[in-house]
Amino acid sequence: MAKLKLRGNHLIAIGFPQNQAISIAMEDMKKYYKRESNERVLAMLKHVLAEPEKFKGHGIFGRTAEVLLDAKKTEARKLNTTRAPYTIFGENGIDASAKEQLYTALKLPVSKAGALMPDGHGGYGLPIGSVLATENAVIPYGVGVDIGCRMCLSIFDIDTSYLEGHKDKYVGILKNHTRFGMTEVHSSPADHEIFERKEFSTIPIIKNLKDKAWKQLGSSGGGNHFVEFGQVTIAGHDRVLGLPAGNYVGVLSHSGSRGLGASIAKEYTNRAMKQTPLPREAKHLAWLGLNTHDGQEYWLAMNLAGDYASACHHDIHRRIAKAMGARPLAMVENHHNFAWKEVVNGQELIVHRKGATPAGKDVLGIIPGSMASPGFIVKGRGNVASLSSASHGAGRLMSRSSAKQQITGSELKKVLAHHGVTLLGAGLDEAPMAYKDIYKVMAQQTELVDVLGTFTPKIVRMHKG
Structure with missing residues (x-):
């Protein structure tokens, strides 16, 4: 069987310019044609070189064609000396590293506005709990690794006393x-219409x-991802939520796009850092311009991953509802680690929410606390200063490593017993004490x-850390 042994000088020999087109072409050829002969691959690349405009948007040759059409040397970009406008909510409770990360992001040439939510803490690229609006550019690491991670709450008309009286059933x-x-x-994974999407073939x-x-499909990640039964309390009738005041049984899940999202994030972050x-x-x-092949491709891939994450939650809730023998009265779902096209100050921008959730006017959401504190069902107010955003949870008070060092198993058991919580799985890094006070x-x-x-x-069920 043939095995590709492509070198840069082979591409130079057929007329490739000595710029980024060579490295991109070699990277893609070794990825998608590694079992082909040099002769066949070089023949295909000659066609791309001769008529690159015909290959714009092509699934494999599109990137190479784009660079050939815009043969510019990639140079390091400089940051602006001033920051784009921003607002920080709950600033006194946010560590300095998170604020510094936001300040750096606000100096990107493509940045137009930003915000930091009160659950903010340090992360990679953008801090957790941040919002960044950019012009015609998407930042893969500004979206994050777990693309489209979300909360999903199903509300059932079941007496909440059943959670204790029939605990074994729910466990x-x-x-x-x-x-x-x-x-x-x-x-037996379920079939789902998501797998009919054209992105899986193009x-x-x-x-x-x-x-x-x-x-x-229908599974959850590790770390802080969970599925749990709990008591839903609705304070009063709201026209958007549409439920009367009262107590209900709820199923709340938190997870994202699994290996699909992680692989997409890794691939396009690498491409962005090169470009x-x-x-x-x-x-x-590093960003990808939305007028580039990679930018358009990432946008499609990101949206697919977000929809896949939603499909996972719906499968989880379908399985649980079937086992309960009940149908939910309502479902509340909101997501973070995503980018949206939104109008900000009269201009369409790309709004990244890394560990922050949409809170536009009348947009429903659920903001969780910890396994020993309540989450809050909310309706957005469309605040312009926050770029119509809110926190995605309580936010971490301790890093995972610090929590493991400072919290003991006996302390965790005592807190859970005090709050009447039954825990299945989870490590000390997810102990309630590792999180900020959700009330604050x-x-x-x-x-x-x-x-x-x-x-x-x-x-509460989580991955056994």
């Missing part, structure tokens, strides 16, 4: 119908991930959301 449902981590999957990297995505190299402190903020976080974003109700966890 069994979580054990038997949820899957977590890298290796757990359902023995974008090479997505095509190679389809089987893995199918196997992982828009930045100073060291900003290197993970909510008090710092009264301008951003209105509270409609609460979700109090009672039976």
Whole structure:
């Protein structure tokens, strides 16, 4: 069987300009044609070189064609000396590293506005809890690795006393119908219309991930991802939520796009770092122009990953509802780690929300606390200063490593017993003490959301860390 042995001088010999076109062509050829002969691959590349305009938008040759048509040397971009306008909510409770990360992002040439939510803390690229609006550019690491990670709450008309009186039943449902981590999957994954999407056949990297995505459908990641039963309390009737005041049984899940999203993030972050190299402190903020092949391809891939994450949640909730023998009265779903096209100050911009959620006028959401504190069902107020955003949770008070060092198993058991919470799985890094006080976080974003109700966890399942 033939094996590609392509070198840069082979491309120079057929007329390739000595610029980024060579490295991109070699990278893609070795990825997609590694079992072909040099002769066949070079013959294809000659066609691209002769008529690059015909290959714009092509799944494999599109990037090479684009660089050939715009044969410019890639140079390191400089940051602006001043920051784009921004607002920080709950500034006193946010560590300096998170603010510095936001300040760096605000100096990108493409940045137009930013905000930091009260759950903010340091991350990679953009800080967790941040919002950044850019012009005609998307930052893969500004979206994050777990693309489209989200909260999903199903509300059932079931007496909440059942959670204690029939605890074994609900514990069994979580054990038997949820899957977590890298290796757990359902023995019979469900089919879903998401797999009919054209991106699975037109974008090479997505095509190679389809089987893995199918196997992982309806499963949750590790870390802070969970599925839990709890008590929903609705304070009063709201026309948007549409439920009368009262107590209900709720199922709340938190997870994202699994291996599909992680692979997309890695691939396009690498491409962005090659195309828009930045100073060291900003290197993970490299962007892709939306008028480029890679920018358009990433946009499609990101949206697919977000929809896949939603499909995973719906599959989780479908399985649980079937096991319960009940249908939900309502479902509330909101996501973070995503980018949206939105109008900001009269201009269409790309709004990245890294660990922050949409809170436009009357947009519903759920903001969780910890396994021993309530989450809040909210309705957005469309605050311009926050770019119509709110926090995605309480936010971490301790890093994972610090939590493991400072919190003991006996302390965790005591806190859970005090709050009447049954825990299945999870490590010390997810202990309630590792998170900020959700009541303080909510008090710092009264301008951003209105509270409609609460979700109090009672039976929690997470990946065994």
